[in-house]
Amino acid sequence: MTQKTALITGASVGIGEATARHLHALGFSLILVARRKEKLDKLNSELGGKHAVYECDVNDKGAILTLLEGLTCDVDVLLNNAGLALGLDSADKSNWDHWETMINTNCLALAYLTRQLLPKMVARNRGHIINLGSIAGTYAYKGGNVYGATKAFVEQFSLGLLADLMGTAIKVTNLEPGLIGGTEFSNVRYEGDDDKASSMYTNCQPLTANDIAQTIGWLVTQPEHVNVNRMEIMPVCQAPAGVSVYKEGS
Numbered sequence: 544m545t546q547k548t549a550l551i552t553g554a555s556v557g558i559g560e561a562t563a564r565h566l567h568a569l570g571f572s573l574i575l576v577a578r579r580k581e582k583l584d585k586l587n588s589e590l591g592g593k594h595a596v597y598e599c600d601v602n603d604k605g606a607i608l609t610l611l612e613g614l615t616c617d618v619d620v621l622l623n624n625a626g627l628a629l630g631l632d633s634a635d636k637s638n639w640d641h642w643e644t645m646i647n648t649n650c651l652a653l654a655y656l657t658r659q660l661l662p663k664m665v666a667r668n669r670g671h672i673i674n675l676g677s678i679a680g681t682y683a684y685k686g687g688n689v690y691g692a693t694k695a696f697v698e699q700f701s702l703g704l705l706a707d708l709m710g711t712a713i714k715v716t717n718l719e720p721g722l723i724g725g726t727e728f729s730n731v732r733y734e735g736d737d738d739k740a741s742s743m744y745t746n747c748q749p750l751t752a753n754d755i756a757q758t759i760g761w762l763v764t765q766p767e768h769v770n771v772n773r774m775e776i777m778p779v780c781q782a783p784a785g786v787s788v789y790k791e792g793s
């Protein structure tokens with residue numbers, strides 16, 4: 544069997560790093576993308592140094608094109624994982640720069656990379672695009688405003704890709720996790736306030752990056768005729784717990 548290649552954005556830490564480790568163990572060749580090259584280099588050397596490493600801000604369209612033009616192999620799996628949440632303020636008090644960064648990174652950069660890579664997948668009639676959505680794209684929560692909206696975009700974009708690619712062998716999956724601990728996600732959201740970030744995970748057992756990596760490993764090893772369109776995955780301690788009612792004075 545020929546070796547498959549996975550391009551992973553946001554491979555420096557968290558879900559991307561855990562998935563890189565797992566896909567490496569499954570025999571994949573990897574293209575590791577993130578801004579912190581030193582972390583990618585360290586990961587690559589731990590994995591035997593045989594993977595490709597690209598220091599790249601996914602918001603830099605020129606850098607994305609350079610990366611894609613420089614590839615010497617075809618991409619079988621595109622894991623659009625790079626993404627972030629910034630802040631938890633109410634919409635009327637939110638920081639506009641935060642909103643722009645989330646929309647740019649979670650929506651525009653993901654769409655741009657997909658758009659640039661897709662023609663080759665179509666020409667080969669082969670490939671699997673896995674987008675990191677979130678339960679935030681389905682269930683609203685206070686302060687989730689634009690982050691949730693970006694993940695709703697990712698979900699609908701994934702479904703749109705599936706519609707467009709019907710008749711090809713290309714797979715598309717929107718993976719929608721809930722609370723995941725042990726990544727930098729909350730540290731980034733709270734801009735380095737690590738106490739606040741870690742308080743998200745006290746007295747409960749969140750998912751781990753490795754849980755998601757294992758799930759992705761399962762997704763990419765399904766038979767050729769099987770596509771998982773959407774997958775929502777939460778820790779047992781979490782549930783979509785319904786609609787809230789505001790009571791005066793509370």
Ligand SMILES: NC(=O)c1ccc[n+]([C@@H]2O[C@H](COP(=O)([O-])OP(=O)(O)OC[C@H]3O[C@@H](n4cnc5c(N)ncnc54)[C@H](OP(=O)(O)O)[C@@H]3O)[C@@H](O)[C@H]2O)c1
Binds near residue numbers: 577675731
């Ligand atoms: N953690 C959760 O609870 C959770 C739940 C549902 C969905 N998700 C989604 O899962 C994905 C990964 O989250 P995570 O928990 O693993 O977060 P994380 O630990 O903060 O990792 C985020 C990754 O994205 C990369 N990244 C961010 N902005 C980038 C940019 N402009 N260019 C290139 N790379 C960039 C970071 O690398 P550099 O900083 O080195 O560039 C890092 O590798 C995100 O899309 C997130 O929305 C997370």
